[in-house]
Amino acid sequence: MSLIKRQIPNFITLLNLLSGSVAAVLAVQGDLGVATLFVGFGIFFDFFDGLAARALDVKSDLGLQLDSLADMVTSGLVPGIVMCQLLLQSIDSYMDLDFLSSEVNWMIFIGLIITLGSAYRLAKFNIDERQTESFIGLPTPANALLILSLGLILEYHPESFLIPLIENTYVLIFISVLSVLLLNAELKLFALKFKNLNFKENWFRYFIVIFSIVALLLLQFVAIPLIILTYIMLSIALQSKT
Template sequence: MKKYIPNLITLLNVFCGCVATVFAVSNQLEMAALFVFLGIFFDFFDGLAARVLNVQSELGVQLDSLADMITSGLVPGIVMFQLLGMSTSGGWNASDGAVFSFDGISGLLPFLGFLITLGSAYRLAKFNIDENQVSSFVGLPTPANALLILSLPLILLYQNNDALNDIILNEWFLIFMTVLSTYLLNANIELFALKFKTWSFKDNALRYIFLIVSAVLLLTLKFLAVPFIIVFYVVASLISNLGTSKS
């Protein structure tokens, strides 16, 4: 019976991704973000459950990637689609519903957001055949990328800052974020994984520092902290890699 527990948790991630997709398509981006967060929560604990119960399987690996494709691949693409649509419609309101219309170039621009979905699919496919990504990742993991993209509508909703709103709803900023996101997903950059083999601070100093800094940023900056956390994650990994190569 215990061998089914991790896969059941993964299927909860799939369910959250499906619900998030419905909300994202309806332009209810706050609810979409909530279910993506729940899905990522289940994504973290399915692997943990498999290791604790010692029931890791190839089926679980494949199922996990399929779940990530929905929750952390499809949904961010739809969210960026909606944001790009808002940027060309001249305003933003979470209750307006989908803003897409076939109106020249501005009507086609939102489809650029699905580059994130394509990049996520490619990244997950590479991950499934790469046996080296155990204690670290190559490229930004799809859940981290999903948090980055989903933070944008939450900043609009909760930061209440006109300057930030103008930046986020600028179509060139959103195009830049789309291209950057797609690149980071597949960049040849080794990033540390939040997997603890022991609880020793010496063995996990970088992970503990990252978690502490992330907590402080979230408490002080709220959702605006998420982009800074992702930047810190990448920079800290690069610095750690330099230190490892020198030693």
């Protein structure tokens, strides 16, 4: 029975990996909406595997490594593929007709720097003892949601003011580079884990949760980049006061 108990968190982590693997296949096929749904499943499982490990008191080094490997697929590989797809669409729409096809094909792989940056960030996380109560750099799930939201906005909000930016090849390259920098920046960001319900100690967590819900209800997928930006700016503001 104890063996089964120890494996429950690992099984949940494998569901994260399975979700990410399905999302990767869908992203390659260009089905970005459903791919995002499966990434959402993966992030859900990623949250609950740690919760299960703490509740059952069965945290292990194996679970830590398995968690990072699963995140590498769900929150590292998939957003890289999605950015490649977005770059491909932008190049087809906006690049000069005389642009050499071989160069175009290579340019789309710039999106994979997001995958490389995610791998580096996850490796650092495993050995960085400073990240027990907060994050140093943007967490890979948050970054994945940021990148995947661009495809959702493109598909479901064609009238959004963000569309011209998402369809611009050079803006997408800039976002890819910025993503890598945010993932690995020496930037302290607060975690959303509530140790207690005390408002004074957790007001910023309550704020970001309520803000996210309201923004999603009003703006739907367009709200996701705004939520990530607000989270980063609020974290910086909190650090400036300490």
